[in-house]
Amino acid sequence: MQSFQLLSQFPLQVVYGAGTAQKIEEILVHSDKKILIITDNFLRKTAMIDSLSKSLSNDPAIYSEIAAEPTSKEVEKAVQFCREGNFNLVVGVGGGSVMDTAKIVAALGKSQTKVNQVYGNGKLKNREIGLALIPTTAGTGSESTPNSLIFDSITGNKEAIIGQQLIPDWVILDPMLTMELPPKVSAATGLDALCHCIESFFSVNANPVSEAYSYEGLKLLGANLGKVANKPDLEVRGNMLVGSFFGGLALTIAGTTAVHALSYPLGKRGVPHGVANGMLLPKVLQYYSPYIEKKLDQVYHLFSTADQTINNSRELLDLIARYVAEFPISRTLREVKIPASEIPQLAKEAIRNERLIKNNPGPVAAEDAEAIYRMIE
Numbered sequence: 001m002q003s004f005q006l007l008s009q010f011p012l013q014v015v016y017g018a019g020t021a022q023k024i025e026e027i028l029v030h031s032d033k034k035i036l037i038i039t040d041n042f043l044r045k046t047a048m049i050d051s052l053s054k055s056l057s058n059d060p061a062i063y064s065e066i067a068a069e070p071t072s073k074e075v076e077k078a079v080q081f082c083r084e085g086n087f088n089l090v091v092g093v094g095g096g097s098v099m100d101t102a103k104i105v106a107a108l109g110k111s112q113t114k115v116n117q118v119y120g121n122g123k124l125k126n127r128e129i130g131l132a133l134i135p136t137t138a139g140t141g142s143e144s145t146p147n148s149l150i151f152d153s154i155t156g157n158k159e160a161i162i163g164q165q166l167i168p169d170w171v172i173l174d175p176m177l178t179m180e181l182p183p184k185v186s187a188a189t190g191l192d193a194l195c196h197c198i199e200s201f202f203s204v205n206a207n208p209v210s211e212a213y214s215y216e217g218l219k220l221l222g223a224n225l226g227k228v229a230n231k232p233d234l235e236v237r238g239n240m241l242v243g244s245f246f247g248g249l250a251l252t253i254a255g256t257t258a259v260h261a262l263s264y265p266l267g268k269r270g271v272p273h274g275v276a277n278g279m280l281l282p283k284v285l286q287y288y289s290p291y292i293e294k295k296l297d298q299v300y301h302l303f304s305t306a307d308q309t310i311n312n313s314r315e316l317l318d319l320i321a322r323y324v325a326e327f328p329i330s331r332t333l334r335e336v337k338i339p340a341s342e343i344p345q346l347a348k349e350a351i352r353n354e355r356l357i358k359n360n361p362g363p364v365a366a367e368d369a370e371a372i373y374r375m376i377e
């Protein structure tokens with residue numbers, strides 16, 4: 001019989017709805033707080049950040065030097081900015097990179113601890129700074145996980161910082177903020193969310209609670225993913241946002257698997273996270289289908305819509321492969337300028353990620369990783 005234990009790992013307050021970001025002043029209890037908004041340089045120039053900032057009465061400061069895939073050195077700079085300004089409420093507004101950075105800034109902004117001293121699980125002390133996260137993409141689910149993933153500036157490796165302290169106090173899910181996303185970003189981040197839900201569903205660590213989150217996430221993503229790269233639709237965007245949030249909750253419990261493990265070496269070489277996952281997902285599902293077929297049999301029907309009926313897990317694999325083929329994203333290593341000669345090195349790096357490999361239902365040895373990379377050569 002399976003046994004499991006659950007930690008309370010849910011943000012204190014989650015608010016969902018179109019236009020909720022404009023109510024940030026009412027949502028955050030911050031009368032005497034000094035606020036730091038963390039975002040990226042692209043968003044900073046948009047009306048979104050201007051309007052959010054004006055909605056807050058305490059005249060917040062804005063820090064926006066966040067790269068698409070932040071390094072420990074860049075995160076350290078953001079932490080230092082927070083220390084110097086003596087802020088006590090951090091509001092992260094952006095995609096996964098921004099939210100992952102904001103989480104570390106809030107966790108370390110009142111201490112002298114260096115970012116590289118807290119790599120791993122359980123190294124963080126109590127967080128003394130309030131943390132609100134407002135995702136502007138429907139993908140990473142960072143707003144609902146205790147994880148922050150950054151590249152170490154020296155080794156180039158993706159490092160995970162994991163701790164309860166990284167669970168935010170407030171999450172605001174406002175689909176209006178995702179309406180302007182270009183189709184490419186919507187597709188890539190949507191595929192990342194799909195990976196979180198599907199990988200956590202067949203992870204060997206799945207339990208009835210994580211499965212409930214995965215299932216509900218798959219229900220929302222399955223019905224909407226096919227429309228995400230089309231003309232923006234508020235209902236589709238809203239469903240993707242909540243599905244992505246569920247993906248974060250599911251992976252917090254069950255973890256991701258071979259897709260994410262094989263994706264990180266591509267991320268290290270500059271491939272956006274969602275794109276790398278999208279390239280790998282259909283192939284990993286195909287490669288491990290004998291191990292995951294029974295699990296997929298429980299969810300394939302969630303992908304049926306008014307336009308298409310999915311009758312079995314085989315058809316689900318075909319559908320996901322079709323989405324990846326039709327989305328405006330790269331599909332092969334050649335397209336992202338990674339030569340086939342690098343495949344053995346990619347495989348070596350992928351299997352070092354024991355944190356994720358151990359969740360995979362089938363073995364992930366170097367030869368398995370190589371075989372999968374060859375499928376996207």
Ligand SMILES: [Fe+2]
Nearest residue numbers: 140192260273
């Ligand atoms: Fe991911």
